[in-house]
Amino acid sequence: MSADGLARARHKMKDAGVPPTAVDAFTRFYGLLESGETGLIAERDITPLTRVPHLADLDVDEKAGRRALAVTAVIKLNGGLGTSMGMDRAKSLLRVRGERTFLDLIAEQVLVARATTGARLPLVLMNSFRTRDDTLAALAAYPDLRVDGLPLDFTQNQEPKLRADDLTPVEWPADPDLEWCPPGHGDLYTALHASGTLTALVEAGFRYATVSNSDNLGAAPDARIAGWFAGTGAPFAAEVARRTPADRKGGHLVVRAADGRIVLRETAQTRPEDADAAADIETHPFFNTNNLWLDLRALAAELERSGGVLDLPLIRNDKTVDPTDPASTPVVQIESAMGAAIEVFDGAVVLEVDRSRFLPVKTxxxxxxxxxxxxxxxxxxxxxxxxxxxxxxxxxxxxxxxxxxxxxxxxxxxxxxxxxxxxxxxxxxxxxxxxxxxxxxxxxxxxxxxxxxxxxxxxxxx
CATH class of the missing domain: 2.160.10.10 (Hexapeptide repeat proteins)
Structure with missing residues (x-):
């Protein structure tokens, strides 16, 4: 390993204007990577998560749901470019129904929920540098979306891809943009904190946030779930759904045997020898929908305590610098998953929902x-x-x-x-x-x- 790999990476990030908190988060993960940490979660070290309350069985008072939704913000992850489908702009700008896009329907879901519940429901997008301009231009068609004092978006951070042989920042003069990558959606928390968006939401009186991917139109604002989450007093909740044979791959929640905490195991964190066990939908019946509920005060307190860097598990992602060229330089991308924060918060809870809350478009x-x-x-x-x-x-x-x-x-x-x-x-x-x-x-x-x-x-x- 190169002795100055981290120093060079930090210097590159600072020169690019990456916020200090994001540099600190990268530094933490770099140390884990350099020490040999892979983020893998062995089957022998976990037990299945099998007992989860179902939304259909909950008795949520309608007034309590409205009160909770009144102090809830809607956060959508909107950094994806849809490159696997040949796109070079935000995937949320894809047409879904007629000429209406994902982003159109998201905006309309929020506006209808406001009209029917009276909630302010700010919509805040986590964009990337590549999705921001097109997205904000499209949202100009919805001038009523903006909530006074709050931004429509904040930008996720970026970090250098690292050469696999020595963990130094890769150089790719043919296309310098390919030297950078997003840090995975676990960057949500650092970006919320570093951008000042979290502080703005809390100061504006918002207590909760519902977070989901912008390509999942099933995750519309829901007063019943908001009321349930507020009633639990939990700092963090994850929505899960029953796996089918089509869901054998993908992240699923399990229980860490060492301390009984619920943790997220992504596909990239599964050992090859555990692949069959992880894919067994009878043993591990729930998959992670990536629909989360956050207590913003609890999140702010934890980020204050940790200096803006949550103790998330590392995900090591081995790629080539040019993803379209398998012969290009092998690199490591340091990533984390936002759902993995479930293990950070004492008292985090899980809720089973049906498939109507999970309608992703990957292909x-x-x-x-x-x-x-x-x-x-x-x-x-x-x-x-x-x-x-x-x-x-x-x-x-x-x-x-x-x-x-x-x-x-x-x-x-x-x-x-x-x-x-x-x-x-x-x-x-x-x-x-x-x-x-x-x-x-x-x-x-x-x-x-x-x-x-x-x-x-x-x-x-x-």
Whole structure:
């Protein structure tokens, strides 16, 4: 290891204007990384989390829910660029229903909740340097969103990628932007603190925050959950949902055997030899939705005590400096998960919710289902499933990027009669197409078209 790796990284961050608190958080993680810490959580060191209250079983007083929501802020993580789908701007600017984007529906969910409950409900986005300008320009269409004295957004921090061989900051003159990476969404707490947003929220009278990803339209403001959280007196809560075979991968909550604390184990923190046990949905029945509830006073107190640096577990992410070039320099990205803060707070709690609170879009497969008639849009701007969502598997050679996807699917087909859709080859869908049963389109070796009004089923086009 290079003796001056940390010093060089700190100097690079300071020169780039990264806040001192974020530099301190990076310094802590660098020390863990240099000491050989991997962040891995062994199956032998945990026990499953199996007893969790369900939202449907809670008796929450309606007035208590409204009181809690009146002092709740909505925070959305909006730093994602959707690069896996070929995007170079905020994923929240993707169209979801007609011409309306994730960001449109988020704004409308907040405005409707304000109108129906009387709550101020500020919407605050955690942007990245790459998503901020486009996002704020889009939000200009909603001038009533801003709450006096509070920002519409704050910016997550950045840190240098480290060479895997000596942990010095990587140099990549071909594209210096690739020398930097976000610190994972665990940076939420440092960025809230360093930006002054946390102080502004508390001073404006807000006690709680509901936090979720901007690509998850299921996580709309909810007075019942707010009332439950306020009633627990807990400093921190995580929403979890039952795993299905489709959820074998991903973060899940477990109990650390050494001290009985609930902890988050992400996929990157699972040892290869524990992969089968971690994927067992009977043993570990709950996955982390990344919908969190925070007591802002408790968070402010803990950040004050810790100098703005929460004691989060390290996640070591091994990559190449250019993620599109596997032959480029191997690097380590230091990351942390915001859900991992559950182990920081004494008395943290967990709540089971149904799948309607978890509608993420990670691929164009997910986006097609969300755009289709599987979901309907309610008056409060929530997307509600009309049937069980079918399994969709589009040929990544022709549908992976948004540009290619939109070109071949200018209008979403009906999926309410489908149990699955598997497409191989270069297919372009016409309008008013209906997919039924376990539908399959095979690769004919040349670009093909599904005609307007056609039905696609187990034998292809009917």
């Amino acid at each position: 164009t497969n997910d986006l097609l289902v969300l755009r289709s008639d599987v979901y309907r849009l309610t008056e409060d701007q929530r997307l509600v499933a009309t049937v069980d969502a079918p399994y969709v598997d589009l040929d990544p050679a022709h549908f992976k990027t948004i540009g290619a996807f939109d070109q071949r699917l200018p209008a979403a087909p009906s999926l309410v009669g489908a149990t699955s859709l598997r497409v191989r080859g270069d297919w372009t869908f016409g309008r008013d197409v209906a997919v039924v049963g376990d539908a399959v389109l095979t690769d004919g070796g040349a670009p093909s078209t599904v005609p307007d009004g056609a039905r696609v089923g187990p034998t292809g086009i009917a």
